[in-house]
Structures are given as structure tokens and as C-alpha cells.
Amino acid sequence: MPTIEQLKSIAQAAIDERAEWLIEAAQTILANPEPGFLEVKTSRFVSEKLSELGVSHQSGIALTGLKGVIEGGRPGPTVAVIGELDSLRVLEHAHADPETGAAHACGHHCQTPMMLGAAVGLLAPEVMESLAGNVALIAVPAEEFIDVEFRWGLHQQGALGLMAGKQEFIRLGAFDDVDMAMMVHTSSSNQETAKFALGGTSNGHVVKYVRFIGKAAHAGGSPHLGVNALQAATVALNALNTQRETVLNEQNVRFHGIMTRGGVAVNSIPADVRYEGRVRGRTAEAIADASDKMDRCLRAGALTMGGQVEIVTLPGYLPMKNDPAMTELFKANAGEIVGESELVTHPADLNRGGSTDMGDLSQIMPVIHPYTTAATGTGHGTDYVVEDYVQAVVNPAKAMAMSVIDLLFDDAQAAKSVLGESQPTMTKDSYLAFQNTRLVEELYEGK
Ligand SMILES: [Zn+2]
Structure with a gap:
């Protein structure tokens, strides 16, 4: 049986071999931006890529979401690797769709390629069969909570319950078989100087x-x-x-x-x-x-x-809670790829001001949401452009694949210890009940 180091180098080599394929995928998504719950072309494209990798998957979850599961050699916990499908709308962004104003001004176009890259690494010979547990590859719609009237309309028609991608995935039970999750978001050099930034929290x-x-x-x-x-x-x-x-x-x-x-x-x-x-x-x-x-x-x-x-x-959304043990695993792997001087770990209460529905998931299971610094310009601005595609797609894919190997190697000891130590603040049921109390309609008569 190969050692953990051997498995990690097999995974990294496989990702390097597919690097161009992964970067081209990101650039294709960049050129076809679609906002939340409208990611029809993007979803179809990611589905084709999963099929090319031989990963069978469901599509149409929460309208445009996808989910495939790769099985390990033995049973064990399930780790999800997540990518977000949606774009923002920013008129006059360098890569905006002139008709809709849709634009990848938050770098989400790199995320499903990162997820595909992690899959490439894990599907390399000997890797999954040496692991105890499964990997869920999840492409979620609608992280940016925009187009509110449109989403409220979908809710009223019964097409959506909760009105953002991971929220609705939770409600539909698409995370029921998932024990822990990870994703990486891009960041800009005007926000972070190190290549990977870990820790911190977000607003609800x-x-x-x-x-x-x-x-x-x-x-x-x-x-x-x-x-x-x-x-x-x-x-x-x-x-x-x-x-x-x-x-x-x-x-x-x-x-x-x-x-x-x-x-x-x-x-x-x-x-x-x-x-x-x-x-x-x-x-x-x-x-x-x-x-x-x-x-x-x-x-x-x-x-x-x-x-x-x-x-x-x-x-x-709810505030983000990064799992400390998973953060340490990811950090060690990221350090191996880019060098330790290129990592920064923010205190758990450093609030980035923005919000993400990864925060919702972090209340019910251990997750991490690190950042990779690969863009220049201002997030959600006209000038937010990913410049370094190796750092945007290839390196995060490697760091995630290596972290999954850490979690599920040796009869998934590390994953079991993460689960043993993490203290979720909510169950799925209490989460849904809480969110239900926050949906309020009022008609006020100004008399
Ligand atoms: Zn974003």
C-alpha cells in the first residue's frame, strides 16, 4: 500500500497533467457568466467535464446544481469538495455579458475547475482505493444573494424553498450524506498579500x-x-x-x-x-x-x-466558522505547494464584512473556506480580474485533494478526529426551523 506522501504526489502529478484542461475550463466559464439559479450553460458545461472524468452525477439539484460521489476503497466519512457556479452582475466589468450585465467579478469561475482538479487528483491510480470514505463533488448555484425579486418569485411558485444555493441544498437533503466540506474562494492582491489566506469569519x-x-x-x-x-x-x-x-x-x-x-x-x-x-x-x-x-x-x-x-x-446567511483542525491540514498542504511564507492565518474573529452561505453549512458541519490570492482589482468591482490561473485553479485543487487524502487515509483517522472534536451549533432541522422564523411578510398601511 502506498504511503500518504506517495498518494499526495500521485494526486499532484495528475493535476499538473490536466492543468491546461482545468484552466481552459475556468476561462470558458468566465466567458459565459450566469447569475444564480440561471447557470444553465455553466451547469451543463460542468456536467460534461464530470462525465469526461467518468464521475456519474445528478444534475438539476436546486434548479442548476450538480452532485457526484467518488467512493473510496473502504467505507468511512464523506468529504465534500464544493465549487460555486454563479456569477455576479457588474456592468462594465471587463468580462461582462453585454446583454445581462452578468460578470465573474468574484472569481467563482475558478471554483468548479478547482473542484474538478481535486477530482482529477483523487481519481488518479491508487488514490481513492487507499482511502476510507467518499468524496462528494458538489457544484452549487447562487452564492451571491442577488436578483431578490426573481428569487422571491421562484419561492412563491414553489420552485425554491430557501433562496440561495447551499441553503437550498441543505433543505433538499443534498448534504445529508456529507460529514464535512471544503471550498476555496479567490481573493485579490489588494485584499491579501500571501498566496493562501486561512481562518477569519464573515457577516451574517x-x-x-x-x-x-x-x-x-x-x-x-x-x-x-x-x-x-x-x-x-x-x-x-x-x-x-x-x-x-x-x-x-x-x-x-x-x-x-x-x-x-x-x-x-x-x-x-x-x-x-x-x-x-x-x-x-x-x-x-x-x-x-x-x-x-x-x-x-x-x-x-x-x-x-x-x-x-x-x-x-x-x-x-449565517456567519462563517472555519474548522481549526481542517484549517491546519489545508495549511500544511498549501505550504508544501507555495511555501510557508506565502500563507497567512487570520484570527477566527477577523470579519471580512461580506457574507457567504458556506457560513450556513459551517453551523451544521465542520468546513473550511480559505482564499487563494490570484486576482487584481476590487472584489465585486469592474476591475476584479483573475491574473494567475495556476494559483486560482491548480494550486487550490492540489491543496484540496491533499487535504482529502489526509482526512481519509489510515482508516480516516483524521476525519474521525475532526468529527469528534467539532461542535456544530445547529442540526439540519434546527437550522431550517431558524431560517423559517426569519421569513416574514408584512404589508404596512401608512395611515
Ligand atoms: Zn464570491
Whole structure:
């Protein structure tokens, strides 16, 4: 039987041999950006790549998601390697789709290729048969919680329960046979200087879909007969700005949003104005408090104008918890690839400000979500461009394959010890029950 070092070098050599294939896959996805739950071409493409590797898989999970399982030589725990399918929307991004504004301004186009790369390493001769347990290859839709009205519509039609990819995978039971999970996200040289960044946490959030309802009237001839929903929204957003001094710095609260409809004709008093909002914070309590404040401000807008406001609060993400033991394994492997001076480990409470549904999964099982520094520019900006594809795809694929080998070698001793020591804060059932309490619909009459 080969040693663990031999298995890791077999896996790395196999990934090196496929490096060009993996990088080309990332560039194909980059050129075909699709936002969450619309990743039809991307999902089909990743499915074809899995088939090329001989991995049988299910597709259409949570609309566009995929899942394949590779079995080890003996039974044992299941480790998931995850990649995200979706793009963002950033108009004028260098690689934006001119029709939809969809763009990979967060580097997700590298993630399913990383997952495929890890699979290449693990499928190399002798590797899986030397391991005790399975590897689930999971391509999830919709990590970026955008297009809120569209997702709320899918929920109302019954096509979705929870409205983000990993959340819905959890709800559908697609993680029921998974014991622990890992994925790697790209980062930019203006955020991280080392090649791999580990540890840290993220904000949780709730999501708002808001409709200010007024009454249309001639904007020149009889504005007094209308109820101006745009004025209601303006008052609400000004009111929201008054709340920023009422939240604690250490809770990292952020209120933000976009107006998705401001009216339909300039000479008609706007009667239907739409806003998509986000309330972020470090803890569930801080988020709930800030969410109540946002609701008060939205109602204040409707009250001022004597209109109505419909507020839908959608269950957003939970803060990220990186498993310390899995972090150490990944770190050692990443150090072997890029050298220890190219690693940084952030304290567990270093909050990156953004949010991810990997945080949701981290509440119910041990996970890691390290970053690989491969891009330049500003995340979610027009200039976020992956420059170093070896560091974006090949190196993370190797580090994940090697970490899976660590976890499942020697009768999966390391995986069993991770499971023995990790203390999930929620079960799947308590997670779903909690998220259910965060879905609230309200129609406020501003009288
Ligand atoms: Zn992202």
C-alpha cells in the first residue's frame, strides 16, 4: 500500500497533467457568466467535464446544481469538495455579458475547475482505493444573494424553498450524506498579500424585498391626486441613514441596497417603487435588531406619504466558522505547494464584512473556506480580474485533494478526529426551523 506522501504526489502529478484542461475550463466559464439559479450553460458545461472524468452525477439539484460521489476503497466519512457556479452582475466589468450585465467579478469561475482538479487528483491510480470514505463533488448555484425579486418569485411558485444555493441544498437533503466540506474562494492582491489566506469569519445577513405602493396621477396636472411611492422610498432611505449611529462598531452592521424600480413614466406619479436591501451583522441578534430598524424606516416612508409598503424579509446567511483542525491540514498542504511564507492565518474573529452561505453549512458541519490570492482589482468591482490561473485553479485543487487524502487515509483517522472534536451549533432541522422564523411578510398601511 502506498504511503500518504506517495498518494499526495500521485494526486499532484495528475493535476499538473490536466492543468491546461482545468484552466481552459475556468476561462470558458468566465466567458459565459450566469447569475444564480440561471447557470444553465455553466451547469451543463460542468456536467460534461464530470462525465469526461467518468464521475456519474445528478444534475438539476436546486434548479442548476450538480452532485457526484467518488467512493473510496473502504467505507468511512464523506468529504465534500464544493465549487460555486454563479456569477455576479457588474456592468462594465471587463468580462461582462453585454446583454445581462452578468460578470465573474468574484472569481467563482475558478471554483468548479478547482473542484474538478481535486477530482482529477483523487481519481488518479491508487488514490481513492487507499482511502476510507467518499468524496462528494458538489457544484452549487447562487452564492451571491442577488436578483431578490426573481428569487422571491421562484419561492412563491414553489420552485425554491430557501433562496440561495447551499441553503437550498441543505433543505433538499443534498448534504445529508456529507460529514464535512471544503471550498476555496479567490481573493485579490489588494485584499491579501500571501498566496493562501486561512481562518477569519464573515457577516451574517437578512435580505429585503420591498415594494412602496402609491397611487398614479398626472405628475403635472394633478400630482395632489396621487401618492408618490418614490418620495416614500426617499424618506425611508434618509431615515435609514439616521440609524447608522445606533449600531455598535464591533457588530459590523451594514445597511445597504439598490432601487430596482423608481417609476415607469416621468409624467406619472410613481405608484410602484421597488428596493432590494441587505442588513448584515456579526451575530443573529445584531442582525435582528438592525433588521427591525430598517423595517421601521421603510414604514416611516409609507407613513409620510400615506401609502403602503410591502416588506418581505428573506432568510439570509449565517456567519462563517472555519474548522481549526481542517484549517491546519489545508495549511500544511498549501505550504508544501507555495511555501510557508506565502500563507497567512487570520484570527477566527477577523470579519471580512461580506457574507457567504458556506457560513450556513459551517453551523451544521465542520468546513473550511480559505482564499487563494490570484486576482487584481476590487472584489465585486469592474476591475476584479483573475491574473494567475495556476494559483486560482491548480494550486487550490492540489491543496484540496491533499487535504482529502489526509482526512481519509489510515482508516480516516483524521476525519474521525475532526468529527469528534467539532461542535456544530445547529442540526439540519434546527437550522431550517431558524431560517423559517426569519421569513416574514408584512404589508404596512401608512395611515
Ligand atoms: Zn464570491
